[in-house]
Amino acid sequence: EEASGRRREEDYSFVSVSGQSHRLHHLEKFTVYTVAVQAFNSKGAGVLSRPVRVSTLEDVPSESPVGVRCRAEDPHKMKVSWKPAKASRINGILKGYRVVYEISRDVHGKLIRESQVFEREEATLEDLHPDTNYTVAVLAFNGRGEGPPSDPIYCLTLPDVPDAPEAVRVHVGVGKSLVVAWKEPRFPNGNILHYVLYVYRGHTSEPEVEILPSSMYHHTVHGLDPGTTLAFQVEAVNSVGGGERSPLVHGTVPSTPDSPRPPVVLTFPRTVRLEPGESVVFPCDTLGDPEPHLTWTSPRDGKPLSPLIDKALFLGHVTPQDEGAYRCTARNPLGTDDLVHRLHVIRKKHPRFLRPNRTRLDESRSDERATRSTPDGSVERMGERPAGGMEDPARRRIPHPIRPGVRERSLPGAQRLDRHHGSLRGTFRGDPGYGILVFE
Structure with missing residues (x-):
C-alpha cells in the first residue's frame, strides 16, 4: 500500500x-x-x-467432515470423532456438526434414525441398543444450512446380558409328561449360547437345572405322576452372561394322562427378512395324540409344499417372488392348530441421511x-x-x-x-x- x-x-x-x-x-x-x-x-x-x-x-458447506471414526465404550454408549473439512469449504461461519445415526432391526422391521448436534469434532452417543450395528455419518452446518453428509461408517456396540425369554407356556404332553415352550428374547444383546431351564417340584426352593442348546425352544419332562404340578423358568445366556429369568409358569399333569390330545403347535411365528439368494428354515414342532399330520402351504397359490425332516420347511436362494406367509397346519381326529411364518425379501439399500438444508440468512444477522x-x-x-x-x-x-x-x-x-x-x-x-x- x-x-x-x-x-x-x-x-x-x-x-x-x-x-x-x-x-x-x-x-x-x-x-x-x-x-x-x-x-x-x-x-x-x-x-x-x-x-x-x-x-x-454465506452458502451451505460444500464438503463434509473427513476421517469419521467410532469406538464402542459400553453396550449403550459410542464415541464418534472426525476431522473438519477445509476452512475454505465451510463457506461461512461454522456453527457446529450434526451426527446422524440409524439402525434397522430386521427382526421387528423398524427403522430407527436419530441425530444430535455437537460443537466440537467429537461426540458421545448414548442410550444405544447393545450388540447393534449402527450406520453413522457427520455433516457440518453454518448460518445458511447443512452441508453434505460424510460417507457412512458402520459401528457395532458392545454386547450385554440378554433379556428374558418371552411367551413361556406349559402344555400337557403325550403320556405322563409336561412340555414347556418359550420364545427367544426380544433383545438377545449378543449371540445366545444356550438356555437354562429351571424346574421347581412341589414346594422345594432349589430348582432342577437343565442346560439346553440355543437352537431348542421347548423341553419335555417325562415320567410324572398324575396330578403333579411343576413350575418353570427360562434364562438365556450369551458371551456376557445370563440375563433375567422369565416369570414362573405352572403346569399340572391331568388325572388321565394317556387320553388322546388335540394338536398343539409348539413353535412360535417368525418374521424373517432376507436379501435375494439367502436361505431360511421355518420350523413347525407339534404335539398331540394321535401324532398330528402336517401340511405346509405356499403364499402364492396355496398349494402344499414338501417339508424337510423334523417337519421344517426349507427355502433356498429366495427371490422377491418367494415373499409371503407360509402356513403350517397340524391335524388329527381331535382338531387342528396352525402357525404362520412370514418372509420378506429386501434389496440392500444404502442408508439415507439428511440432505443439505438451505435456509435464508436472517437479515438481522449482518454482523455474522x-x-x-x-x-x-x-x-x-x-x-x-x-x-x-x-x-x-x-x-x-x-x-x-x-x-x-x-x-x-x-x-x-x-x-x-x-x-x-x-x-x-x-x-x-x-x-x-x-x-x-x-x-x-
Whole structure:
C-alpha cells in the first residue's frame, strides 16, 4: 500500500467495462473483495478510486467432515470423532456438526434414525441398543444450512446380558409328561449360547437345572405322576452372561394322562427378512395324540409344499417372488392348530441421511456476514484491519481472477451494503457466488 492507504494498481485484477455498472462473476463464497474503479481516456488511465470492501454471502458447506471414526465404550454408549473439512469449504461461519445415526432391526422391521448436534469434532452417543450395528455419518452446518453428509461408517456396540425369554407356556404332553415352550428374547444383546431351564417340584426352593442348546425352544419332562404340578423358568445366556429369568409358569399333569390330545403347535411365528439368494428354515414342532399330520402351504397359490425332516420347511436362494406367509397346519381326529411364518425379501439399500438444508440468512444477522472462520478455528471479522493499521499481505490480491462475459442471471435474496467514500457510492448485491457493484 502507498502512504495514503490506497492499493497500488498492480495489486488488482482488471476488467474493462463500459457504462456505470458491472457484474462480477465466479467469486469465492463468503470472501471479502476490495473493488476500485479507474477511468481512462485516450491519454491513458486515471487515478484509482478509494477502494470499497465487500463480502460475498454465506452458502451451505460444500464438503463434509473427513476421517469419521467410532469406538464402542459400553453396550449403550459410542464415541464418534472426525476431522473438519477445509476452512475454505465451510463457506461461512461454522456453527457446529450434526451426527446422524440409524439402525434397522430386521427382526421387528423398524427403522430407527436419530441425530444430535455437537460443537466440537467429537461426540458421545448414548442410550444405544447393545450388540447393534449402527450406520453413522457427520455433516457440518453454518448460518445458511447443512452441508453434505460424510460417507457412512458402520459401528457395532458392545454386547450385554440378554433379556428374558418371552411367551413361556406349559402344555400337557403325550403320556405322563409336561412340555414347556418359550420364545427367544426380544433383545438377545449378543449371540445366545444356550438356555437354562429351571424346574421347581412341589414346594422345594432349589430348582432342577437343565442346560439346553440355543437352537431348542421347548423341553419335555417325562415320567410324572398324575396330578403333579411343576413350575418353570427360562434364562438365556450369551458371551456376557445370563440375563433375567422369565416369570414362573405352572403346569399340572391331568388325572388321565394317556387320553388322546388335540394338536398343539409348539413353535412360535417368525418374521424373517432376507436379501435375494439367502436361505431360511421355518420350523413347525407339534404335539398331540394321535401324532398330528402336517401340511405346509405356499403364499402364492396355496398349494402344499414338501417339508424337510423334523417337519421344517426349507427355502433356498429366495427371490422377491418367494415373499409371503407360509402356513403350517397340524391335524388329527381331535382338531387342528396352525402357525404362520412370514418372509420378506429386501434389496440392500444404502442408508439415507439428511440432505443439505438451505435456509435464508436472517437479515438481522449482518454482523455474522462480516466474519469468517479461519483454519485455526478462530473467527475473523472481515472489513477491519489488524491492530497497528497494517493489512494482512495474504489478502492484498483478489483471491479469484475476474472473468467477464458470463451470462447474467437474477439474484434472489439480495443484500445491500452502502459505502460512502467521497464521490463513490457502491451498492453490492449478490448470492454466494455472484456480485454486482454499481457506481454513481
